[in-house]
Amino acid sequence: MKVDFPAVMDTVRVGLLGLGIVGSQVAERLECQRDLVTERTGGPVELTRVLVRDTAKRRAYLPTAAAITTDPAAVLEDPGIGVIIELMGGMEPARTYIERAIDAGKAVVTANKEVMAHHGPELLDLAKRRGVDVYFEAAVGGGIPLISTFKIDLLANQISRIEAVINGTTNFIIDRMARDGAGFDEALAEAQRLGYAEADPTYDVEGWDAVFKLTIMSSIAFRGRIDPDEVHREGIRGLDPVDFRYARDMGYAIRLLAYARDHGDEVELRVHPALLPQSHLLAAVHDAYNAVVIEGDLVGSVLLYGQGAGGRPTASAVVGDVIDLVLSMRKGIDNRIAVDIARPIRVRAMADVRTAAYLRLHVADRPGVLAEVARILGDLDISISAVVQKQAMVEHAAAELVILTHPAREGDLRTARERLAALETVYAVPAFLRALTPEEAM
Amino acid sequence: MKVDFPAVMDTVRVGLLGLGIVGSQVAERLECQRDLVTERTGGPVELTRVLVRDTAKRRAYLPTAAAITTDPAAVLEDPGIGVIIELMGGMEPARTYIERAIDAGKAVVTANKEVMAHHGPELLDLAKRRGVDVYFEAAVGGGIPLISTFKIDLLANQISRIEAVINGTTNFIIDRMARDGAGFDEALAEAQRLGYAEADPTYDVEGWDAVFKLTIMSSIAFRGRIDPDEVHREGIRGLDPVDFRYARDMGYAIRLLAYARDHGDEVELRVHPALLPQSHLLAAVHDAYNAVVIEGDLVGSVLLYGQGAGGRPTASAVVGDVIDLVLSMRKGIDNRIAVDIARPIRVRAMADVRTAAYLRLHVADRPGVLAEVARILGDLDISISAVVQKQAMVEHAAAELVILTHPAREGDLRTARERLAALETVYAVPAFLRALTPEEAM
Numbered sequence: 097m098k099v100d101f102p103a104v105m106d107t108v109r110v111g112l113l114g115l116g117i118v119g120s121q122v123a124e125r126l127e128c129q130r131d132l133v134t135e136r137t138g139g140p141v142e143l144t145r146v147l148v149r150d151t152a153k154r155r156a157y158l159p160t161a162a163a164i165t166t167d168p169a170a171v172l173e174d175p176g177i178g179v180i181i182e183l184m185g186g187m188e189p190a191r192t193y194i195e196r197a198i199d200a201g202k203a204v205v206t207a208n209k210e211v212m213a214h215h216g217p218e219l220l221d222l223a224k225r226r227g228v229d230v231y232f233e234a235a236v237g238g239g240i241p242l243i244s245t246f247k248i249d250l251l252a253n254q255i256s257r258i259e260a261v262i263n264g265t266t267n268f269i270i271d272r273m274a275r276d277g278a279g280f281d282e283a284l285a286e287a288q289r290l291g292y293a294e295a296d297p298t299y300d301v302e303g304w305d306a307v308f309k310l311t312i313m314s315s316i317a318f319r320g321r322i323d324p325d326e327v328h329r330e331g332i333r334g335l336d337p338v339d340f341r342y343a344r345d346m347g348y349a350i351r352l353l354a355y356a357r358d359h360g361d362e363v364e365l366r367v368h369p370a371l372l373p374q375s376h377l378l379a380a381v382h383d384a385y386n387a388v389v390i391e392g393d394l395v396g397s398v399l400l401y402g403q404g405a406g407g408r409p410t411a412s413a414v415v416g417d418v419i420d421l422v423l424s425m426r427k428g429i430d431n432r433i434a435v436d437i438a439r440p441i442r443v444r445a446m447a448d449v450r451t452a453a454y455l456r457l458h459v460a461d462r463p464g465v466l467a468e469v470a471r472i473l474g475d476l477d478i479s480i481s482a483v484v485q486k487q488a489m490v491e492h493a494a495a496e497l498v499i500l501t502h503p504a505r506e507g508d509l510r511t512a513r514e515r516l517a518a519l520e521t522v523y524a525v526p527a528f529l530r531a532l533t534p535e536e537a538m
Numbered sequence: 539m540k541v542d543f544p545a546v547m548d549t550v551r552v553g554l555l556g557l558g559i560v561g562s563q564v565a566e567r568l569e570c571q572r573d574l575v576t577e578r579t580g581g582p583v584e585l586t587r588v589l590v591r592d593t594a595k596r597r598a599y600l601p602t603a604a605a606i607t608t609d610p611a612a613v614l615e616d617p618g619i620g621v622i623i624e625l626m627g628g629m630e631p632a633r634t635y636i637e638r639a640i641d642a643g644k645a646v647v648t649a650n651k652e653v654m655a656h657h658g659p660e661l662l663d664l665a666k667r668r669g670v671d672v673y674f675e676a677a678v679g680g681g682i683p684l685i686s687t688f689k690i691d692l693l694a695n696q697i698s699r700i701e702a703v704i705n706g707t708t709n710f711i712i713d714r715m716a717r718d719g720a721g722f723d724e725a726l727a728e729a730q731r732l733g734y735a736e737a738d739p740t741y742d743v744e745g746w747d748a749v750f751k752l753t754i755m756s757s758i759a760f761r762g763r764i765d766p767d768e769v770h771r772e773g774i775r776g777l778d779p780v781d782f783r784y785a786r787d788m789g790y791a792i793r794l795l796a797y798a799r800d801h802g803d804e805v806e807l808r809v810h811p812a813l814l815p816q817s818h819l820l821a822a823v824h825d826a827y828n829a830v831v832i833e834g835d836l837v838g839s840v841l842l843y844g845q846g847a848g849g850r851p852t853a854s855a856v857v858g859d860v861i862d863l864v865l866s867m868r869k870g871i872d873n874r875i876a877v878d879i880a881r882p883i884r885v886r887a888m889a890d891v892r893t894a895a896y897l898r899l900h901v902a903d904r905p906g907v908l909a910e911v912a913r914i915l916g917d918l919d920i921s922i923s924a925v926v927q928k929q930a931m932v933e934h935a936a937a938e939l940v941i942l943t944h945p946a947r948e949g950d951l952r953t954a955r956e957r958l959a960a961l962e963t964v965y966a967v968p969a970f971l972r973a974l975t976p977e978e979a980m
Contacts, residue, residue, distance in 0.1 A: 239834075240840055244686065244690065250683075252855075377843070395680075399842070400840070401819070401841040403839075419693040429869050432869055
């Protein structure tokens with residue numbers, strides 16, 4: 097379907113929803129780098145109206161030419177506005193506003209991972225029917241060009257796997273725990289002090305943010321609709337500094353891993369802390385950085401790395417999308433690359449996933465314990481890659497047993513964990529983590 | 539300018555020039571993954587004719603549907619062919635064929651870095667006037683999405699710097715020299731045995747390949763015409779295993795660095811071996827892998843990493859370009875993103891570049907030598923970051939002096955090198971390399 101925009105337009109008018117950290121940077125670039133934007137889109141782009149909740153709030157940048165309003169209709173129903181940038185975050189009213197904008201025939205640029213993970217397919221479908229575009233590069237990985245890589249650059253490939261460190265907050269916390277032996281609470285407090293974590297860190301720490309981003313990437317990579325609620329999700333709250341030390345001794349780092357793998361009839365999707373071999377590319381991702389490794393059948397493994405959040409990197413993606421979009425609008429085209437993600441994708445049940453595991457047990461320090469443990473694992477077809485006995489510093493337990501398994505069925509690993517915990521000689525199983533083996537690494 | 543292609547076309551016919559390692563993979567993907575290509579471009583794409591020099595030669599894949607010919611006109615002048623893929627490599631006749639294809643109103647996809655580095659600006663200009671597109675993602679970094687990142691994703695940024703390991707052959711050789719202490723000749727022989735280096739390795743080893751790639755990237759990043767002959771170029775032939783050891787002792791790795799930096803009125807462009815801090819992202823690039831770090835004013839630093847060469851990764855970029863191009867052709871559009879690189883860019887004279895340097899001297903082992911050396915450097919305003927005296931294993935010389943300077947003017951560094959070499963107590967200056975300091979690292 098061709099839109100009715102004239103092929104060349106004088107001025108493209110833009111409405112902005114939200115003037116927070118990212119919104120301020122976007123407004124500043126559009127207003128203060130007008131020449132750059134004009135040159136690169138072949139004509140003027142004007143930030144016309146900005147929606148805020150509270151006009152009295154202090155802003156990092158206050159638009160000089162655009163009108164500030166608290167009335168959504170003033171932006172969404174202005175017939176002169178051709179592009180809406182949504183940077184409010186959260187589900188509602190952002191979702192409704194995006195829908196209204198599309199319905200009104202406006203193109204949309206959004207950084208909203210929550211909306212796109214849950215409602216991307218129907219919003220993209222609506223946009224296609226209305227002959228407008230929805231761009232969302234900023235929803236995943238800040239300024240790292242991920243969406244466009246999946247959507248365009250790797251079009252010749254069948255994507256088989258995604259491995260990602262895609263949440264900066266948790267990576268910052270994990271990095272502190274690994275480097276300084278800090279506990280979770282201490283590392284979280286530091287992250288909050290430095291602005292890497294919110295006052296309520298649930299969204300990041302419990303893995304929701306990573307799940308949304310993985311859902312969006314996978315949906316494009318595997319070309320179908322994924323329900324984010326079906327993605328296995330574990331956060332980093334339960335991590336103990338001792339496991340970072342033991343993991344390192346065995347040649348592993350710990351990361352909050354976002355993992356997707358195509359199995360043909362279904363897709364494996366999971367977000368959880370995982371041991372990665374020290375030689376794994378993602379083991380070298382420190383601080384609040386993000387990195388995504390993509391495996392395609394032609395390209396092999398490609399890694400993209402950068403700042404996955406923050407005002408400026410996210411604004412880079414938002415304004416990049418605006419320029420790209422306006423370039424298309426000026427040529428009179430829409431939906432040049434329409435990724436059809438309507439087909440529902442089946443997510444493999446976590447119990448059926450195969451993964452290596454790391455178990456830490458508090459055991460009685462007497463002969464025969466290891467034999468019992470090995471028998472339970474053996475009965476479930478779980479083979480052991482490494483066992484290390486450590487002196488326990490814990491009440492009741494005389495020793496700590498650290499076990500690294502070869503890949504096995506998750507369901508069997510869980511059964512093993514229960515049976516181990518039920519042994520008279522096993523006092524507790526304080527750690528059960530997944531691992532990528534060096535053989536699995538890309 | 540709008541082209542006259544109908545907005546929806548039945549079949550897009552493709553002609554291929556060259557059926558070598560990359561060409562075979564491209565032909566195989568187009569013929570054997572017809573469903574994928576059809577689905578992703580919204581209609582059939584047919585490989586119609588393939589130009590080869592020698593029909594008797596054995597091929598990794600022999601097209602089944604396409605006609606093989608040794609007559610260029612049969613491909614270039616076939617009015618039914620809308621897209622020409624050029625994978626012959628080298629300057630001529632590739633350049634002429636690309637020009638003829640554009641002149642005939644055909645879109646072009648090429649992996650030819652030599653042609654694009656030297657003639658990109660006029661070919662793109664000709665294409666614009668003829669209303670067709672020239673895509674060249676595969677010319678730099680194999681399947682790593684570099685051109686599109688500069689051309690589209692980072693459009694909101696002013697690019698300030700590019701740092702890259704962009705030649706796989708030299709990185710493989712350098713990695714062997716660093717890891718195994720192998721000499722250059724030994725490491726080159728291994729690279730040749732394993733297929734990472736050509737029988738005549740000049741093109742890679744002397745830095746030409748990296749210069750062409752840096753020229754193409756910089757030309758888009760800084761939006762202007764760059765003469766590759768003005769890019770400072772040094773190869774890796776002169777590297778000595780001992781410098782890898784000394785560099786490591788000081789916390790550095792050595793890489794063949796491709797470096798570009800915008801100075802406003804002129805651009806700094808150079809390809810040479812360089813010491814990089816071990817913590818630098820490029821120090822972690824091993825074997826024949828490529829990586830490019832891009833610094834933009836909004837995005838900060840982004841790194842893209844992957845296999846920069848080889849049949850399959852390069853075919854990923856070529857077929858990706860074909861799909862992207864056909865998507866546009868089916869919508870009736872051309873030159874959606876027209877990067878204007880006609881404006882000539884002034885390249886900063888190498889003598890005026892500021893860089894840290896690593897010098898290794900064979901000196902007499904007697905008091906006062908270091909004072910003399912320090913005085914020469916001080917006179918030229920070159921300050922010393924580190925000096926290490928090593929026991930020399932070399933004839934005549936009683937000691938080796940290794941000096942790491944702070945950033946200084948290259949012209950002054952060269953003068954210093956000459957003056958040092960002229961000292962009675964300095965027998966030789968066997969190594970003069972540039973370094974990035976940890977402070978300069980991105």
